Structures are given as C-alpha cells and as structure tokens.
Amino acid sequence: MKEGTVEKELKYLYALQQVDTQLQEVQDLKGDLPSIVEELQGRVNELKSKLKGLHDSLKQAKIDRDEADVGILDCGEKIDKYKGQQLHVKSNKQYDALTREIEAAEAKSLKLEKEMGLLEGKMQLFKSDIETIMPQLEELNAELEGKQKELREVNKEHEKEELKLQHEREKLVVRVEREDLERYERIRKAKGGKAVVPVKRGACGGCFNRVPPQKILEIRQNLKLYQCEHCGRILVSDHIVEMSLSLT
Incomplete structure (x- = not known):
C-alpha cells in the first residue's frame, strides 16, 4: 500500500x-427494549407452535374416536346379523362358525370401546392444555404489543439520526x-x-x-x-x- x-x-x-x-x-438509548421484544416474540412463537400442535392432536383424536365409534356400530350390526343367522342354521358346524364370528366381533367391539375411552381421555387433556395456554398467550401478546409500541416510539425519535449515521457508514465502508x-x-x-x-x-x-x-x-x-x-x-x-x- x-x-x-x-x-x-x-x-x-x-x-x-x-x-x-x-x-x-x-x-x-434504546436500552434493553430490542432484546426484550425479541425474547417476548420468541416466547409468543413458542406458545403459538405448542397451541397449534395441541389443536392438531385434538383434531386427530376426534377423527380416531369417530372411526372407533363407527367400528363399534359396525360390530354391533354384525353381531345382530350373525345371531339372526344362527336361528336358521341346519348344522352344528354352521352354528359354531357363526358363534366364532360373533365372539370375534364382540372382542373387536370391546377393543374399540377401550380405544374410545383412551381417546376421550386424551381429548380432555388436550382441551385442558389449550384452555391453560390461551390466557398465557393473550397476556404475552399484550405485553409484546406494549413493548413493540415503546420500541417504535424510541426508533422514531432517533430515526433521522440513525439513518444519517448509517448512510455515513456505508460511504466509509466502500472506501476501506x-x-x-x-x-x-x-x-x-x-x-x-x-x-x-x-x-x-x-x-x-x-x-x-x-x-x-x-x-x-x-x-x-x-x-x-x-x-x-x-x-x-x-x-x-x-x-x-x-x-x-x-x-x-
């Protein structure tokens, strides 16, 4: 050089x-406001993500519960049909075959009823968690909006000076x-x-x-x-x- x-x-x-x-x-001059806003925004995003996950899980649990309910009704119809057929069979072999079908349908129905009970329990937990998170999210959002407003006011107060300095910096950087x-x-x-x-x-x-x-x-x-x-x-x-x- x-x-x-x-x-x-x-x-x-x-x-x-x-x-x-x-x-x-x-x-x-802005103090801790930028970092406070960033931290609050992170917490809000985290709660929103958690809330979305709970809503998705609740929706899927409802779908699974309804499918189990339909399955139970289907099993009930089959049991009634097989019992009706037993009244008209002409051999023990046919009767025993229908009995096995009835037992299988009853076992499946019992399994689906247990699954429904578990799903209902999960749904209650999801709903409870959602009810807990919602007010927390509302409170955090209100706090975030307040801090964002404060930061906007501070930024506005020093906006011209900051832009002027940024412009000066850009002119100097290209020369180095x-x-x-x-x-x-x-x-x-x-x-x-x-x-x-x-x-x-x-x-x-x-x-x-x-x-x-x-x-x-x-x-x-x-x-x-x-x-x-x-x-x-x-x-x-x-x-x-x-x-x-x-x-x-």
Missing part, C-alpha cells in the same frame, strides 16, 4: 470508528480495503466496539498501556497500520484524528 494510500486508509478507518461509536450510542475492514470488524467485536484509537500521552487510547517512543514516531509517519502490542487495537496519530473530522 502506497504512503498516501495508507494515510487515507487510516483516516477512513478512524472516521468509521467514530460513526460506529455514535451508532452504538443510539442503540444504547476489504482486508482492513475485516480486521477492523474483528477487533471491534472483540474489544467492546473500539477497534481504532489514537495514541494519547504516549499510551494506547484503548487499553492505556504505554507505546514505545520509536513506535510512536513510526505511527506518526502514517506508512503502515500499527496495532497495540497489548490489546491489538489499530493505533492512529493526532494528524489522522484531525483529518477524520472532515469526514464525520
């Missing part, structure tokens, strides 16, 4: 840092080399939002550890990007700070 190019790169990086700091200050931008974002994430700091009174403006005099001289020459030996932040000279003022 050429000498003049390095100086511009440092200028853009420091200006970007100032814009990001101001954006963070705007976010801080991709490799340097990635380094900047990585350091900023690791160091609480501060990636580029000036050297103040012979010390790093981020961690306040002393910077060797020889390195300070090199930083003032703006020939390359220097990072603090202790915290890893990018260090800039007072000259870069002054130049950056015209960009923010």
Whole structure:
C-alpha cells in the first residue's frame, strides 16, 4: 500500500470508528427494549407452535374416536346379523362358525370401546392444555404489543439520526480495503466496539498501556497500520484524528 494510500486508509478507518461509536450510542438509548421484544416474540412463537400442535392432536383424536365409534356400530350390526343367522342354521358346524364370528366381533367391539375411552381421555387433556395456554398467550401478546409500541416510539425519535449515521457508514465502508475492514470488524467485536484509537500521552487510547517512543514516531509517519502490542487495537496519530473530522 502506497504512503498516501495508507494515510487515507487510516483516516477512513478512524472516521468509521467514530460513526460506529455514535451508532452504538443510539442503540444504547434504546436500552434493553430490542432484546426484550425479541425474547417476548420468541416466547409468543413458542406458545403459538405448542397451541397449534395441541389443536392438531385434538383434531386427530376426534377423527380416531369417530372411526372407533363407527367400528363399534359396525360390530354391533354384525353381531345382530350373525345371531339372526344362527336361528336358521341346519348344522352344528354352521352354528359354531357363526358363534366364532360373533365372539370375534364382540372382542373387536370391546377393543374399540377401550380405544374410545383412551381417546376421550386424551381429548380432555388436550382441551385442558389449550384452555391453560390461551390466557398465557393473550397476556404475552399484550405485553409484546406494549413493548413493540415503546420500541417504535424510541426508533422514531432517533430515526433521522440513525439513518444519517448509517448512510455515513456505508460511504466509509466502500472506501476501506476489504482486508482492513475485516480486521477492523474483528477487533471491534472483540474489544467492546473500539477497534481504532489514537495514541494519547504516549499510551494506547484503548487499553492505556504505554507505546514505545520509536513506535510512536513510526505511527506518526502514517506508512503502515500499527496495532497495540497489548490489546491489538489499530493505533492512529493526532494528524489522522484531525483529518477524520472532515469526514464525520
């Protein structure tokens, strides 16, 4: 990177840092509202999903119960039919065969009756769970709507300032080399939002550890990007700070 190019790169990086700091200050004014809204929305979605599952299970249980009921009626009709046929058979073999059919139908009917009882029990549990969740969901929705309204009001209050800063950030980002931008974002994430700091009174403006005099001289020459030996932040000279003022 050429000498003049390095100086511009440092200028853009420091200006970007100032814009990001101001954006963070705007976010801080919103307090915990964004995270509260996100957490409430997650809980609402979770309850809605659970409620849908209960409604689906209740619907299927009703279908299965009705099918069992139809099966019981069918068994009853078969039993009546077989008993009627027994009155007209001409041999013990035919009578015994019909008896076996009757016993099979009675066993199936008994099994279906047990299944119906279990399904009725499940349906009651599903209904009970639905009745428990519904007021919880209504309460959460009301709380979510209230917090969303608060957040909208805060966003509206700072909307112009935030949009202006976002626009400034976009203009600066395209001017910074991709490799340097990635380094900047990585350091900023690791160091609480501060990636580029000036050297103040012979010390790093981020961690306040002393910077060797020889390195300070090199930083003032703006020939390359220097990072603090202790915290890893990018260090800039007072000259870069002054130049950056015209960009923010």
